[in-house]
Amino acid sequence: MSAHAADAELRLALVGVPNCGKTALFNRLTGSHQKVANYAGVTVERKEGRFTGASGRRYRLLDLPGAYSLTPTSLDEAITRDAVLGRLAGEPPPEVIVCVVDATNLRLNLRLVLELKALGLPLVVALNMSDIARARGYHVDRQALARELDLPVVETVAVAAGGAHALVEALDCREVPPPRGALPYRDPTPVEVVDTQREARRILGVTGYREPARQRALTLLDTVVLHPAAGLAVLAAVLFAVFQAVFSWAAIPMDLIDAGISRAGEWLLAVLPAGPLRSLLVDGVISGAGSVLVFLPQILILFLFILALEESGYLPRAAYLLDRLMGGVGLSGRAFIPLLSSFACAVPGIMATRTIPNVRDRMATILIAPLMTCSARLPVYALLIGAFIPARDIGPINLQGLVLFCLYFAGVISALAVAAVLKRTALKASYHPLLLELPEYHWPSPRNLAIGLWERARVFLRRVGTIILALMVVLWFLSSYPAPPPGADMPPIYYSFAGMIGRALEVLLAPVGFNWQISIALVPGLAAREVAVGALGTVYSLSATDDSAAAALAPIIAGSWSLATAFALLAWYVFAPQCLATIAVVKRETGGWRYPLAMTAYLFALAYVAAFVTYRVALALGA
Amino acid sequence: MTHAVPPRTASPEVALAELKVGDRAVVLRLRDSHESLGDEVHSTLAQRLLELGFIPGEPVEVVGSIWPGADPIAVRLGRSLFALRRREAAAVLVTREGASS
Structure with a gap:
């Protein structure tokens, strides 16, 4: 490598469709050298990291939100488009784009590569999950793909040590491209989209890309997991097991x-x-x-389960199962993932609502997110349950775990009720489509x-x-x-x-x-x-x-x-909006005081009423 | 009445939403859903369906649906699996392929 290449810091951006293993690759490249912030003026999470190549060249890597295309259907996708095009204020355009594609699903992934290539940007294609592709009998000809695409194509295994080696090598031998301004862009017409799809399929054909039949075990797993009755039973069992594990x-x-x-x-x-x-x-x-x-161990166990379920590909399936139920109160199945994250903490949950395309759906989800029992309530619940509920087993079920489960359940039920009211009154919205990818299962x-x-x-x-x-x-x-x-x-x-x-x-x-x-x-x-x-x-x-x-x-x-006081305090904690961080993030995400104030007011009102009713009923029953 | 059974290949175009679990089909085209969904929703929906691979000639299979009323449904397209509601699935016109298995 020449000396000038080692001097300059190269700005990279990672782009890829959701579930392509992009964030895993980002973790692989940057390790703990990450900085998480927000893009200027908007509320999309900006993840940047640094690493140094074997040549000594330094890189600054931006992990852009997953996007199926440059025609956005959500705020996240709009940020990705604008960052790629160099249209974001305060964000210099990336000098090289690394387009991450899932080697086990090129049919879905390759079109984005062609769309980026048409922009004329310096582009490197990372064939991610190439180990899984090989193990499962995919035929992917890297060299033929590079020839047909006329782009550098490298294999990466984001989850293995040294799995990004080929990518870093390919980046090391690139010249620093001349600086550029914002690119002109217009959304492609439907005919043009179909054309790039046909071109992607032509390339897959001539490079001899072959997919094996899906593993029978996975198909069998899906018939159970996606079954309207058995699937819900599995979901209930999973959630129940998580909460039992948190305690034991x-x-x-x-x-x-x-x-x-x-x-x-x-x-x-x-x-x-x-x-x-x-x-x-x-x-x-x-x-x-x-x-x-x-309470750190409990919080970490809960997060461990949420992270593992997310990585395994199960969470979107749960969203599919619950779409109907959530549709009943006017929410999209997509709201499930932000709401589930809110069980750990409402702050990341509220930030995850950015993937909900419809503004009113998103606001309704934000307003009910604090009703999901976040881990900050666990210390209070754990203290009161530990003090007032005997640690007895009823059959295989721990009584303390059961009470905890009921508290979580109360939060969910009231969230659905509040959403139903909101979506019929203040946040009535026109219909918004659901198109949710259910990614392949992966071991976390x-x-x-x-x-x-x-x-x-x-x-x-x-x-x-x-x-x-x-x-x-x-x-x-x-x-x-x-x-x-x-x-x-x-x-x-x-x-x-x-x-x-x-x-x-x-x-x-x-x-x-x-x-x-x-x-x-x-x-x-x-x-x-x-x-x-x-x-x-x-x-x-x-x-x-x-x-x-x-x-x-x-x-x-x-x-x-008294027992009545303990129950009243538990009921209070199901609702009370006692978290400055949540209120602050709601203000930031909704761009004003209207939603955070409305949220705080309705939650305190509910908390007072719930505690009052619980206390009086418990007293009447002799507690 | 020389042919007791009409040839399966001649089956007419139906909406993806009409298929049963286990049915396989081939995408013919996207239906104009301006009226049922409104202009803006229709064009973003159509664009996204095409981007995800619902293009003419592509084989699809319905692998699951939620009761009652089969809404939403899970559709396999190549190696991808997508969840879509009846209203989205109504925008994709397909033709049944072979006998349903």
């Missing part, structure tokens, strides 16, 4: 984290002299942030799962480390000052700022069964749901007369709350 697998790591936090608290108690600093560290930092950290790649989980863990730990920790310290201050008057007979926190706010709120919340401790915990819990657990920890460890900061929270609340 996480038990051991959670105990370990819990023990570690207690140990740290005891150690600090032993080495530090009594005073405000020790109180801050033990009661604020350790017991506050620690009681949230303990451990490396992709690991990178995905790492991203999630980082986000969660960053929240614990920053927002939550800061809130815990503020709460500790509010709960410690001012000091109680001499001769006070209530716990010190009762006289603090937090106690004052809590007692004021209690007037409003007493009718739904909340005591002043809960009311206090809800104050910081307005910023982020899981903070309420830490806040309860602080409230109770501070209000306890002895100095047992590390005492477990569950037995304390089990001893001091």
